[in-house]
Amino acid sequence: MSTQSPAEGFEALARQYWSAWGDAMRAPAPGMATAPGAAFGKTPSWQDAVDWWSRMAQGGNADANAAIERFNAQARDWYGQMQQVAARFAGRDAASADIVAAWKRALGDLGGNPFPDMFRAMRGQGAQGFEQWMEAARPYLDAWRKEGSTWLGMPTFGIGREHQQRWQQLAQAQMEYQQHEAAYNALMLQASQRAYELFERKLREREQPGKQLSTARALFDLWIDAAEEAYAQTALSPEFRAAYGARVNAQMRLRQAVQGEVERTSALFGMPTRSDLDAAFRKIADLERSLRNLRDQMQSSRGSMGNAATGKASARSEAGGPARGAKAAKSSPKSSTKGAAAKKGARP
Amino acid sequence: MNGPFDFNPEALAQEALKLQSKLGAGLGTLRDVEDVDYGATTREEVWRDGKVVLYRFRGDTTPTARVPLLISYALVNRPYMVDLQADRSIVKGLLARGEDVYIIDWGYPDRSDRYLTLEDYIERFLGGAIDHLRDARQLDAINLLGICQGGAFALCYAALHPGKVRNLVTMVTPVDFHTGDNMLSNWVRELDVDLFVDTLGNVPADLMNACYLDLKPFRLNLQKYVGLVDILDDKRAVEDFLRMEKWIFDSPDQAGEAFRQFVKQFYQGNGFVNGGIRIGDGDVHLGLVEMPVLNIFAEQDHLVPPASSKALKGLIGSDDYTELSFRGGHIGIYVSGRAQKEVPQTIHDWLAKRSR
Numbered sequence A: 001m002s003t004q005s006p007a008e009g010f011e012a013l014a015r016q017y018w019s020a021w022g023d024a025m026r027a028p029a030p031g032m033a034t035a036p037g038a039a040f041g042k043t044p045s046w047q048d049a050v051d052w053w054s055r056m057a058q059g060g061n062a063d064a065n066a067a068i069e070r071f072n073a074q075a076r077d078w079y080g081q082m083q084q085v086a087a088r089f090a091g092r093d094a095a096s097a098d099i100v101a102a103w104k105r106a107l108g109d110l111g112g113n114p115f116p117d118m119f120r121a122m123r124g125q126g127a128q129g130f131e132q133w134m135e136a137a138r139p140y141l142d143a144w145r146k147e148g149s150t151w152l153g154m155p156t157f158g159i160g161r162e163h164q165q166r167w168q169q170l171a172q173a174q175m176e177y178q179q180h181e182a183a184y185n186a187l188m189l190q191a192s193q194r195a196y197e198l199f200e201r202k203l204r205e206r207e208q209p210g211k212q213l214s215t216a217r218a219l220f221d222l223w224i225d226a227a228e229e230a231y232a233q234t235a236l237s238p239e240f241r242a243a244y245g246a247r248v249n250a251q252m253r254l255r256q257a258v259q260g261e262v263e264r265t266s267a268l269f270g271m272p273t274r275s276d277l278d279a280a281f282r283k284i285a286d287l288e289r290s291l292r293n294l295r296d297q298m299q300s301s302r303g304s305m306g307n308a309a310t311g312k313a314s315a316r317s318e319a320g321g322p323a324r325g326a327k328a329a330k331s332s333p334k335s336s337t338k339g340a341a342a343k344k345g346a347r348p
Numbered sequence B: 001m002n003g004p005f006d007f008n009p010e011a012l013a014q015e016a017l018k019l020q021s022k023l024g025a026g027l028g029t030l031r032d033v034e035d036v037d038y039g040a041t042t043r044e045e046v047w048r049d050g051k052v053v054l055y056r057f058r059g060d061t062t063p064t065a066r067v068p069l070l071i072s073y074a075l076v077n078r079p080y081m082v083d084l085q086a087d088r089s090i091v092k093g094l095l096a097r098g099e100d101v102y103i104i105d106w107g108y109p110d111r112s113d114r115y116l117t118l119e120d121y122i123e124r125f126l127g128g129a130i131d132h133l134r135d136a137r138q139l140d141a142i143n144l145l146g147i148c149q150g151g152a153f154a155l156c157y158a159a160l161h162p163g164k165v166r167n168l169v170t171m172v173t174p175v176d177f178h179t180g181d182n183m184l185s186n187w188v189r190e191l192d193v194d195l196f197v198d199t200l201g202n203v204p205a206d207l208m209n210a211c212y213l214d215l216k217p218f219r220l221n222l223q224k225y226v227g228l229v230d231i232l233d234d235k236r237a238v239e240d241f242l243r244m245e246k247w248i249f250d251s252p253d254q255a256g257e258a259f260r261q262f263v264k265q266f267y268q269g270n271g272f273v274n275g276g277i278r279i280g281d282g283d284v285h286l287g288l289v290e291m292p293v294l295n296i297f298a299e300q301d302h303l304v305p306p307a308s309s310k311a312l313k314g315l316i317g318s319d320d321y322t323e324l325s326f327r328g329g330h331i332g333i334y335v336s337g338r339a340q341k342e343v344p345q346t347i348h349d350w351l352a353k354r355s356r
Helices: A006-026 A038-042 A046-057 A062-089 A096-110 A114-121 A130-148 A161-205 A216-235 A238-268 A274-310 A323-331 B009-032 B090-096 B118-137 B149-160 B183-188 B193-200 B205-214 B217-231 B235-249 B256-268 B306-314 B337-353
Strands: B042-049 B052-058 B069-072 B101-105 B142-147 B165-171 B293-298 B321-326
Touching: A046 A062, A046 B009, A062 A096, A062 A114, A062 A216, A062 B009, A062 B217, A062 B235, A096 A161, A114 A130, A114 A161, A114 B217, A130 A161, A130 A238, A130 B205, A161 A216, A161 A238, A216 A238, A216 B009, A216 B183, A216 B217, A238 A274, A238 B183, A238 B193, B009 B217, B009 B235, B042 B118, B052 B090, B052 B118, B069 B118, B069 B149, B090 B101, B090 B337, B101 B118, B118 B142, B118 B149, B118 B256, B142 B149, B149 B165, B149 B256, B165 B337, B183 B256, B193 B256, B205 B217, B217 B235, B293 B306, B293 B337, B306 B321, B321 B337
Parallel strands: B069 B101, B069 B142, B142 B165, B165 B293, B293 B321
Antiparallel strands: B042 B052, B052 B101
16 A cells, blocks of 8 residues: 555656656657657656646635636646647747647547537536536436337327327427537537637747747647637627527427426326426415515505695605605606706607 | 747746646645635625515724615625625725615525516515615615626616616626627527526526636636646635635526516617616616716626627716726626725715715
């Protein structure tokens, strides 16, 4: 059993990693005159080091643990890859196009469509996107599809006709979602292609002495600028608006179909369903509203009677009336003493 | 060297060693950090309606301002956004200058709150809090500070009850929802919000957070965490970072009906500009906002573009309109060092001039 403390373990692994990295950087790999970084495969990777670090950094503080988890999910792959790209070109005359090509290959190793892949990876505690629901629901959806695959395309008839029809609709909703997801991903792929172009342009702008990048981190930051710019162009476009809306709407239709099936199953066993709860909550909300209105009316009448008795009008009610009299104030908006409302084209 | 790089393997190895040293220090720092509490200022509950609570902040000295200032923030947020920690607190800054500061805490809606509407939030809760303050202080009108969506609520309230709002301050408040640089608006314009709310009920906070992060995905999910390494040897900076993280990810779910109405009337219908905002029985016309207005917006706001906020000037009826253009973003306007210097002082000076 090792007697090393976790901190010593990390130090050892990190030393091994960075020392091997340093060696790889300083000495050309066998058979290559100028290819620093080629020996990376033989050393513990940056990813290994950060994984190790993340495990050891976890402690009793939940907030710190959540941040470490996010750090590990985000920084590990992307920054690690960028470090290696920087290493490949360090100390050499490097063309911007070659750097971008290397970065593209590195991201290709992370996944085929880097932007949506990143979005999937970056979710966690406190942030769950639409894709997470699909991932969570996938086993159930797959089971349904498998169950009904033999008869999904067949005409519906007989005593199970309604069930079959509904399940066909569920399968259809799933297919439609996948189509919209694909259209959305295609736009994201376009955005990532645009990001590479912008990255290259930004790198070219840095080719002049005095403007050159002096760290791997600066290279990473430049990529972030390019990616953010390309993504914003896409995300603000009318095409994205349509694709985003269609994708979310399709997922909602699918979710409704799934919820419907769950409700039917629950009802079969006499379990209360979401619809039951919602109906009850709606009744309570309506009752509360009626009760408040009654209370307000009573208080308002009492106030009017008091005013009539004393023969005095409250200065406050001239200013719009208290909340209990809010309805009256709303239905007769204050007339403008300055005519400013008319000046600004108000629509009373 | 030709090309965009000006580093050699030695320099890169040095950079890596520095990174390693920071990560190594982080092992100690992250284990030592204290629980990151927030809410720096003492406050007391003064009014409540259901889950919604009105708090009064207590400073070190008695307020000199006669008219209370009520803060209304966005439903997706928590009240400590303006009182995160002692050196990042708009509230502290306002109290120190003599303002009498209150905040409405919207709480965490649960499933039983699904049918809360905008009328509930604006008339019942915000209006209830305002009436409580008017009653308690024997005033016709109070000062109102609305932030982001809370600013939109404040505008609606001020238009519906102009006599109850003496001075109105809006901060990073969306007014024109259809400016070309409004990403969030672009995304929801073709959303079938009826289908969305009917399916989800309340809108989960985690989904909202994911959408907000998607507005600047590379900066907010990658660059920020790589940047964390830089401060790993500084316990206080790490605690500040974690406090911000906690705030960002601590979001209430959104009551379904209110969400539906807000998206339809504001994001899709652009009702402040086009008309058509209806809160309960009342139609909202910004032309009826005739009290003095201070409009503060952030120049690098990625959530509420400056153009969206600046549209207010041309829509309200007030002749007394002032703008503060803040150099920073949507978050920085509450928590940055510059915000602590500029924002409370500007608000206080502006209110002071109108309190005579």
